[in-house]
Amino acid sequence: MHRFSEIMIGLLFGWGLLISGMTDPGKVLGFLDLAGNWDPSLAFVMGGAVLVGVMGFAVARKRTTSFLGAAMHLPTARDIDRRLIIGALTFGAGWGLAGFCPGPALVTMGAGEPKALLFVASMIAGMLLFKFLDRRRKTQATDGSII
């Protein structure tokens, strides 16, 4: 039941991205280009998603287990620190360069688009690079070999 629900939710999310137009980098860049010929569609996507989300997460917050009996993995981090801001700025720069963020890139790769495959491969390389650097930083911090 869990597996079925996860696959169906993946499908629904992918369909939502396709119908909203967000799998088209041209449309995303059209939104990010405030000074050009502006396409406001992305604001409608976020608006629709958050409208439903606010109501759903209000229910989720009150629950201790999910409706299928799973543990609730709600985020606990609250700190607004350098990592969060530099990370988000870095992500936004990459997003603005090609018009792809992770979800739409995966869906477009699933449609067989070679440039989306190239993007996803580079994104995974970037993620692995982060994991490597983060692990090294943590080991050095416990060794006391830096600072």
Next chain:
Amino acid sequence: MTIDWIHFTPLASLLGGIMLGVAAVGFILLNGRILGISGILGGLLVPRSGDTSWRLSFLIGLLLAPITMSLLAPELVRAPRIDSDNATVVLAGLLVGLGTLYGSGCTSGHGVCGLSRLSPRSLVATVAFMASGFAIVYVVRHIF
């Protein structure tokens, strides 16, 4: 600023957005998980036992979305416009991979789920990546 009326799709985008919201709410209410693509994918790269199958099932569904939609509703499938050259795509991918894990989220995790949870942390992240995206597009399209 002028509005691009040719590409602007208020109804389809609102409907698609509602579907994203339903998926995110379904994921937390049924599976107890946050629907954040970078987090789901990132967690697979250094797998921990018992923590991979839910990620894989979700991603399989996501990857099957285009083929199922072209079977069920081919009139809704539009060809993506990708004008970036390969070098730009590679650089963009690296920045997105690094940035989303460093900042713990992307448009789905911080944007859709975080804003829906009314999380100040996710609001700051969303404003930051949007601002950065606006700035980069301005520089690329209007300065160079």
